[in-house]
Amino acid sequence: xxxxxxxxxxxxxxxxxxxxxxxxxxxxxxxxxxxxxxxxxxxxxxxxxxxxxxxxxxxxxxxxxxxxxxxxxxxxxxxxxxxxxxxxxxxxxxxxxxxxxxxxxxxxxxxxxxxxxxxxxxxxxxxxxxxxxxxxxxxxxxxxxxxxxx
Numbered sequence: 001x002x003x004x005x006x007x008x009x010x011x012x013x014x015x016x017x018x019x020x021x022x023x024x025x026x027x028x029x030x031x032x033x034x035x036x037x038x039x040x041x042x043x044x045x046x047x048x049x050x051x052x053x054x055x056x057x058x059x060x061x062x063x064x065x066x067x068x069x070x071x072x073x074x075x076x077x078x079x080x081x082x083x084x085x086x087x088x089x090x091x092x093x094x095x096x097x098x099x100x101x102x103x104x105x106x107x108x109x110x111x112x113x114x115x116x117x118x119x120x121x122x123x124x125x126x127x128x129x130x131x132x133x134x135x136x137x138x139x140x141x142x143x144x145x146x147x148x149x150x
Contacts, residue, residue: 009040010039013039014044014046016047016048017044017047018031019056020045021044022082022085022089023110024045025043025045028109029089029090029093029113030109030111030113031047031052032114032115033047033048033049034046049114052114055121056113059120060088060092062127062128063132064076066133070136070140071139087142087144088139090142091135091142092135092136093110094107094108094138094142095135095138096116096120096135096138098138099134099135100120
């Protein structure tokens with residue numbers, strides 16, 4: 001299967017691609033709304049709720065835009081390069097979890113992104129009111145796992 005065929009099949013199988021797919025496949029985040037599948041030996045993550053997907057997309061877009069200066073990027077129009085995107089997704093959600101749940105500061109995984117964003121909405125009223133300057137600290141300090149050498 002060439003890459004174009006793979007992308008076409010992926011779109012057909014997964015019309016609601018999880019916006020946090022990189023963090024999921026890196027085993028840093030989990031969500032009650034995700035559905036895993038395998039296509040051509042590659043793992044994919046689908047979102048089972050259009051409402052949750054829209055909320056996650058809005059949150060991640062704001063977080064990406066807020067992280068531009070810290071990541072030394074002048075323009076953000078969609079996903080970032082892989083490692084920077086992973087830092088934003090995993091580092092940002094871990095920082096949000098630490099901000100909302102002080103007792104879980106030692107956790108290195110997010111148990112449920114959907115529940116985390118619902119709690120953030122209860123706490124701050126809207127996604128725009130979240131203190132993103134605090135989340136950017138998590139983006140900057142997040143360490144991407146190194147590949148294991150064979």
